[in-house]
Amino acid sequence: MAAVIDSLVLKAVSQKVHWTDRIGHAVLILIAAALLAFLAAPLAAILLQSVESKDGAFVGLDNFIAYVQTPTLKQSLWNSVWVSATVTLIAVPAAFVFAYALTRSCMPFKGLFRTITLTPLLAPSLLSAISFIYWFGNQGVLKDAMRAVGIASIYGAPGIIISEIFSVFPHALMILVTALSLADARLYEAADAMGTSATRKFFTITLPGAKYGLISAAMVTFTLVMTDFGIPKVIGGNFNVLATDIFKLVIGQQDFQKGAVVGFILLAPALLTFFVDRFVQRKQTSMLTARAVPYSPKKSRGYDIAMTAYCLLVVAWMFAVLGMAVFASFAKFWPYDLSLSTRHYVFGLLDGEVGTAFITSLKLASATAFFGTAIVFVGAYLIEKTRDLDWLRPIVQLLALLPMAVPGLVLGLGYIFFFNAPANPLNGLYQTLTLLVLCTIVHFYTTGHLTAVTALKALDSEFESVSASLKVPFFKTFWRVTLPICTPALIDIARYFFINAMTTISAVVFLYSPDTKVAAIAILNLDEAGEIGAAAAMAVLIAAVSTLATFLFLGLGWLVNRRTQAWRRPAAS
Amino acid sequence: MAVTTAPAVDSTLALELSGIHKHFDTFHALKNIELTVQRGEFVCFLGPSGCGKTTLLRIIAGLEVQSAGTIRQGGRDISRLPPADRDYGIVFQSYALFPNLRIFDNVAYGLVNRRATKGDIAKRVNELLKLVGLPDSGARFPGQLSGGQQQRIALARAIATSPSLLLLDEPLSALDALERVRLRHEIRSLQQRLGITTIMVTHDQEEALSMADRIVVMNHGVIEQVGSPLDIYREPASPFVVDFVGKANVLEGKVISQGHLQVGSVTFACAQCVDVGHTVRAYLRPEDIVARPIQDGDANVIDAKIDKIEFLGSYCLVRVSTDGLPTPLTVYLSLNFLAEQTLEQGSHLKLRILTERLRLFGA
Numbered sequence A: 001m002a003a004v005i006d007s008l009v010l011k012a013v014s015q016k017v018h019w020t021d022r023i024g025h026a027v028l029i030l031i032a033a034a035l036l037a038f039l040a041a042p043l044a045a046i047l048l049q050s051v052e053s054k055d056g057a058f059v060g061l062d063n064f065i066a067y068v069q070t071p072t073l074k075q076s077l078w079n080s081v082w083v084s085a086t087v088t089l090i091a092v093p094a095a096f097v098f099a100y101a102l103t104r105s106c107m108p109f110k111g112l113f114r115t116i117t118l119t120p121l122l123a124p125s126l127l128s129a130i131s132f133i134y135w136f137g138n139q140g141v142l143k144d145a146m147r148a149v150g151i152a153s154i155y156g157a158p159g160i161i162i163s164e165i166f167s168v169f170p171h172a173l174m175i176l177v178t179a180l181s182l183a184d185a186r187l188y189e190a191a192d193a194m195g196t197s198a199t200r201k202f203f204t205i206t207l208p209g210a211k212y213g214l215i216s217a218a219m220v221t222f223t224l225v226m227t228d229f230g231i232p233k234v235i236g237g238n239f240n241v242l243a244t245d246i247f248k249l250v251i252g253q254q255d256f257q258k259g260a261v262v263g264f265i266l267l268a269p270a271l272l273t274f275f276v277d278r279f280v281q282r283k284q285t286s287m288l289t290a291r292a293v294p295y296s297p298k299k300s301r302g303y304d305i306a307m308t309a310y311c312l313l314v315v316a317w318m319f320a321v322l323g324m325a326v327f328a329s330f331a332k333f334w335p336y337d338l339s340l341s342t343r344h345y346v347f348g349l350l351d352g353e354v355g356t357a358f359i360t361s362l363k364l365a366s367a368t369a370f371f372g373t374a375i376v377f378v379g380a381y382l383i384e385k386t387r388d389l390d391w392l393r394p395i396v397q398l399l400a401l402l403p404m405a406v407p408g409l410v411l412g413l414g415y416i417f418f419f420n421a422p423a424n425p426l427n428g429l430y431q432t433l434t435l436l437v438l439c440t441i442v443h444f445y446t447t448g449h450l451t452a453v454t455a456l457k458a459l460d461s462e463f464e465s466v467s468a469s470l471k472v473p474f475f476k477t478f479w480r481v482t483l484p485i486c487t488p489a490l491i492d493i494a495r496y497f498f499i500n501a502m503t504t505i506s507a508v509v510f511l512y513s514p515d516t517k518v519a520a521i522a523i524l525n526l527d528e529a530g531e532i533g534a535a536a537a538m539a540v541l542i543a544a545v546s547t548l549a550t551f552l553f554l555g556l557g558w559l560v561n562r563r564t565q566a567w568r569r570p571a572a573s
Numbered sequence B: 001m002a003v004t005t006a007p008a009v010d011s012t013l014a015l016e017l018s019g020i021h022k023h024f025d026t027f028h029a030l031k032n033i034e035l036t037v038q039r040g041e042f043v044c045f046l047g048p049s050g051c052g053k054t055t056l057l058r059i060i061a062g063l064e065v066q067s068a069g070t071i072r073q074g075g076r077d078i079s080r081l082p083p084a085d086r087d088y089g090i091v092f093q094s095y096a097l098f099p100n101l102r103i104f105d106n107v108a109y110g111l112v113n114r115r116a117t118k119g120d121i122a123k124r125v126n127e128l129l130k131l132v133g134l135p136d137s138g139a140r141f142p143g144q145l146s147g148g149q150q151q152r153i154a155l156a157r158a159i160a161t162s163p164s165l166l167l168l169d170e171p172l173s174a175l176d177a178l179e180r181v182r183l184r185h186e187i188r189s190l191q192q193r194l195g196i197t198t199i200m201v202t203h204d205q206e207e208a209l210s211m212a213d214r215i216v217v218m219n220h221g222v223i224e225q226v227g228s229p230l231d232i233y234r235e236p237a238s239p240f241v242v243d244f245v246g247k248a249n250v251l252e253g254k255v256i257s258q259g260h261l262q263v264g265s266v267t268f269a270c271a272q273c274v275d276v277g278h279t280v281r282a283y284l285r286p287e288d289i290v291a292r293p294i295q296d297g298d299a300n301v302i303d304a305k306i307d308k309i310e311f312l313g314s315y316c317l318v319r320v321s322t323d324g325l326p327t328p329l330t331v332y333l334s335l336n337f338l339a340e341q342t343l344e345q346g347s348h349l350k351l352r353i354l355t356e357r358l359r360l361f362g363a
Helices: A002-009 A019-050 A062-068 A071-104 A110-117 A126-136 A143-148 A157-181 A185-193 A198-227 A230-235 A242-252 A256-287 A301-330 A343-351 A354-385 A393-405 A408-419 A425-429 A433-443 A445-457 A463-469 A474-485 A487-503 A519-528 A532-564 B053-061 B103-108 B118-131 B147-159 B177-194 B205-211 B229-234 B239-244 B335-340
Strands: A331-333 A337-340 B010-024 B027-039 B042-046 B068-073 B089-091 B165-169 B197-202 B214-219 B222-227 B249-257 B260-263 B266-269 B279-284 B301-311 B315-321 B329-334 B348-353 B359-362
Touching: A019 A256, A019 A354, A019 A393, A019 A408, A019 A433, A019 A474, A062 A256, A071 A110, A071 A157, A071 A198, A071 A242, A071 A256, A071 A301, A110 A157, A110 A301, A126 A157, A126 A230, A126 A301, A126 A519, A126 A532, A157 A198, A157 A230, A157 A301, A185 A198, A198 A242, A198 A256, A198 A408, A230 A242, A230 A519, A242 A256, A242 A408, A256 A393, A256 A408, A301 A331, A301 A343, A301 A532, A343 A354, A343 A532, A354 A393, A354 A433, A354 A445, A354 A474, A354 A487, A354 A519, A354 A532, A393 A445, A408 A425, A408 A433, A425 A433, A433 A445, A433 A487, A445 A487, A463 A474, A463 B089, A474 A487, A487 A519, A487 A532, A519 A532, B010 B053, B010 B197, B027 B053, B027 B197, B027 B222, B042 B053, B042 B177, B042 B205, B053 B165, B053 B197, B053 B214, B089 B147, B103 B118, B103 B147, B118 B147, B147 B177, B177 B205, B197 B205, B205 B229, B214 B229, B214 B239, B222 B229, B222 B239, B239 B279, B260 B279, B315 B335, B329 B335
Parallel strands: B042 B197, B042 B214, B089 B165, B165 B197
Antiparallel strands: A331 A337, B010 B027, B010 B068, B214 B222, B249 B260, B249 B279, B260 B266, B279 B359, B301 B315, B301 B348, B315 B329
């Protein structure tokens, strides 16, 4: 009580700001302004559109009411929900067993299995849809087998479900592997000492330990499926879901108001996932204390063989999907002439204008990787390591985490509403490559930000204090110390931006012009035009470029880190 | 730039703190701190964790901003200056060496900014490395040195630019016991040779007693006592200081008449016992209870029985009980004395209480 009164009576002392620190403040304000303009404002524009009539009058919830009264749209909502739920119910348990094999068995080739299951991340999600059309479509090789088990057509829910399982598998797997690696061996040793059965250990130790990982994986999977555009577009047929509706409403019917309403509905599960995930992460990290002993699995022949067999099955299935896409892209005239030819590649690249789209994609990916990494890292550094502007820091932090909760489609929609408005001074950016780059940076901001923050938190918090005492400006220490130490993280962030910019469809589908069409969109257009062979070829090409880029980034990392990380090696001289 | 031997402690003030307060939300971390530091003096901030000593150091460095109060360094008001505009070198518990820079570049870090030529910088760095006893370590990375060596480099880096004030934030806490004692001496002799005003934060009383010219004992955000190590130990100003610095026996008693203190059923002669009728707590260091010399007719001698002997090397910590005193006493007895007198658990002996050393506080 006395302390409170004292603090009211005493006049607060404020420190003068050194001129070098003002530079840091200016940059932080700039980043905050950019995040407001390219993230918060577009989202606010959706909110505004959803409560306005076509001529801009405030109508309250009328748009929402009109939406619920449209039976076809209500059908789409239901379709989206049950398809997403089904995929979640299949993909999460499947990924859990795989993750369990990777972390809790003595199965051979763990690294290889893990790498292979991550390959779906290298291609646009629609690659799997194209592949399944070749397997089960009208001219698919296994169409009759599919009919025999009672599925009439792959186009629609069955196609969407199986394609989504393929594309979300690595996302769910990564979360579950992390959750399952956090085991404390001492719990299992204690259980063994008490003679606990394997089943009981699984249900009383393993499952509760991975509980939060499972919740997180399920929510992420559900959201990814709910908001994916590419797969339902390619294999959905007449089966409408929210993600395709929103595109039809906004681009086809120019009904921005209903589009905004759908955008809101898509935002809901993503926001929920975001908050549940934040909560879960806090729980999970507190579970494992510093004294925990990492669990290392013991050999057990029968069990290890069973796990290996299961993983082989999953990997074989993935190869079947990837392999079919590759094979079909080289087949001369499916299904009549299966001799190898590069016809689809030539057609796709030249006639399908994917050639120029590819150049655009590479520009987009390079610019996103370069500028995205720079902005994300500088932003994270300024938040973590500099002083003052205490009111601004939490705002920037929130804006940096928000993109994880915003599906690409919703972000793209917000960009149309905000940047296409004639009154907006930034209107000139609309449909330019610059805006595509900015949109992609914002779309994938959070993962990069978290990587940067983790790397920065590992540094001694007194580096900046020491520099100030030596009268060395912070930017010099940033350049000489912070940046070189963090090069592994920087390269990770750049690679993440690059690959995602190559494969993304959802946000940019609203924003391209004929001059700024990217490869993933060109593939959609090829598919719409019935050129599925060329579409397959181009999807394979994107996957190949992404793979190549991954190797290039690994190589670059090796070269740079050899210089900057020399100090980590034990003494040589 | 050359390292010269220290001038004698000069009477001008290096640092004046007045009316320093610090609030963290509702927590009052520092309350009205008043302190002056002489030029060339080695001052230790000593106290338990959470007493505010590190906060005070960081306020002097400008790394935290005080809620109120002024700081003057060499007569100049630096209360509102950012760290970069103040004049000090700092060493942290974590060393905070730049791991990706070689030792040479770490030490040269603050010099490069000062338009010195490459040759001058190299000369200065080599001089500093020699000064801290690591002349050939320039080409190595911090991770290749031991903790103690890294802390020496951090010290060299902090004094490279010849600041007028050196701040040490628990510099020895992360080191093992032997290295800690060795570096204690090195830091002290280096400080004396350079004559640099130094403030060190520590929670280790032994460290403070052995290194400091003056100790500032802090508790709960206030200064309990400022004084020389001997003053702090011999003339503690409060029960907290007695408890925190060194060991003490506590005797609860009453001043029954001028010069007489009664504890339990024993009456001691004690010149400083003047407030007749008052109940007091008397603090007594273990070494102020002696077993020899004791002559017949000496005052304040008691009969004691050994309850427990804790072997600590050359001397032992002995717990004794007496018939008259309500609580057992702790005494230091040398190993040789115990052997000569064949004393062991259960033995009886006479002990004399040096009552002139009693510190009295109101109960």
